[in-house]
Amino acid sequence: MENKKENVEAMRAYKFRIYPDTKRQAAIDDSISMSQRLYNKLLEKTIEVHKSNPSSKISQRTINQFLNEIIKEDKEYLQLYAHIRVDIRNRLLKTYQDFFRRCQQKKSGAKVKAGFPRYKSRDKFNSITHIENNGSFRIEKGRLRISKIGTMRIEQHRNIVGNVKTMTIKREGREYYAIFTAEQIMTPPKINNTNPVGIDMGLNNFVALSDGQSIQKPKFFKKRERRIARWQKIIARRHKCSNRREKAKFRLQEEWKGVTNQSNDFMHKLSDKMVHGGYTSFAVEALNIQNMVKNHNLAQSIQNASWNRFINMLSYKAESAGMKVIKVDARNTTQECSSCHYVKKGEERLTLEDRVYHCNICGMTMDRDVNASINILDRGRAGLARTDGNVNAQGDMTSAIQQESKSRIEELRTYPANAGEANDL
Ligand SMILES: [Zn+2]
Structure with a gap:
């Protein structure tokens, strides 16, 4: 393999609380609800096309055409910043692309729900995105200036590294956030993979490591779970559209936000600890x-x-x-003996209650999660061996670029959109 420098483009999201005054709040809310209306109008028009001809694909061109029609009919939408309109088109286009992709998967036998694009309620449409950094937003001396909206205080608790690409304004309950994505081009150091480690999402622990260490599940999880379960029950009991139900939904969202913030904090510390723990790949x-x-x-x-x-x-x-993260198929990692690789079958399989793995074949006894993490490490090593020497050595690895959309979506969904209704994530 050539010894070329391997640059990595890493896209990261930064989320900061912002404090718009009443006037700016109203301007943000207006933009969001106008965007929601525009989205639903576009959806309505595309649904008509789809109904009259289900085999026709909804393309970017179709949606653009409808976008122009809608703006012609109602000049109100011109008040929306142009790039926000493009983002709305992109969101709808992506929904259709996902839908068509799942239809295709379904045709080829996969068990997936096609899920036709749906109208978005006020609860589910709560952000607007400036898809380009062209001067329409700027942070200066602790204040964020947004074109067509105004300036407001921003709580920027960390520096943005790299070039800012997009900005999203998001409303969460009664709070507002600005989310920036920034691209950083890095040349990671070359390191020898001498100390790989397997990490298992444990049952007894939050994670168990293949070197025998484990990290406890923090207590806040249990506390929040109880409260979330309680609010879900209350919501189910209350009348739809009632004020009290809305209040309960709000409280539930607050709980989700709480658990997400606490868990983010914990995950940041844990991932730092892993990266600085002397390991060379994961x-x-x-x-x-x-x-x-x-x-x-x-x-x-x-x-x-x-x-x-x-x-x-x-x-x-x-x-x-400069370290790799390999994702492995974890099927049966709990049931397999990490020593002789026998896989337990039928009655002998470990249940949720079993804390210890005992192998009837070779006699090995070990904490169930640690046993699983060793199996994960073994599979990761096999994956590395397959991809090493290949130009595209990143193979199974999660590339930073793929992370871009994921990390943005992750930040956008700090609590599940349907938190009010179900406990799906
Ligand atoms: Zn064994």
């Missing part, structure tokens, strides 16, 4: 999003969401330090 369990959605266990879905954020953080931190 093998982790890839979570299946489909399974995540199906999972109706509240504790599990909170943990899954945290795990995903942890992997995102670990990925960009590891990558900028």
Whole structure:
């Protein structure tokens, strides 16, 4: 392989609280609700096209055409910043592309729900995005200036590294946030992969490491779970559209926000600890999003969401330090003996209650999570061996570029959009 410098483009999201005054709040709210209306109008028109000809793909051109029609009919939408309109088009286009992709998967036999694009309620449309950094927004001396909206205080608790690409204004309950994505081009140091480690999302612990260490699940998870479960029950009991139900929904969102903030904080510390822990690469369990959605266990879905954020953080931190993160298929990692590789079957399989793995074949006994993390490490090593020597050596690894949209979405969804209704994440 050539010894060329491998630059990595890392895209990261930065989320800061902003404090618009009443007038600016109204301007932001207006922009958001106008965007929501525009989105739904565009959707309405595209649905008509789809209804009259289900096989026609909704293209960017179609949506652009409708966008022009709508603006002609109602000049109100010209008040929206032009790039916000483009972002709305992109969001709708992406929804359709996802829909068509899932239809295709379904045709080829995959068990997925096609999920036709849906109208967005006020609860679900709560952000606007400036898709380009062309002077329409700027931070200066602790204040954020947004074109067509005004200036406001911003709580910028960390510096943005790299070139700012986009800015999203998001409303969460009664609070407002600005989310910036910034691109950083790095040349990570070359390191020898002498000390890889496997990380298992544990049952007994939050994570277990293949070197035998484990990290406890923080207590706040349990406390928040109880409160979230309680508010969900209250919401289910109250009359739809009633004021009291809305209030309960608000409280539930606050709980989600709380658990997300606490968990983010914890994940930042944990991923820092991993990257500075003397390891040289990481093998982790890839979570299946489909399974995540199906999972109706509240504790599990909170943990899954945290795990995903942890992997995102670990990925960009590891990558900028020249280390790889390999995602592996974790099927049966709990049931496999890390010593003789026998896989337990039927009655002998470990249940949720079993804390210890005992192998009837070779006699090995070990903490169940540590056993699983060793299996994850083994699979990660196999994955590395497959991709080493290949020009595209990043193979299974989560590339920083792929992280871009993920990290943005992650920041955008600090609590699940449907937090009011269900416990899906
Ligand atoms: Zn064994």
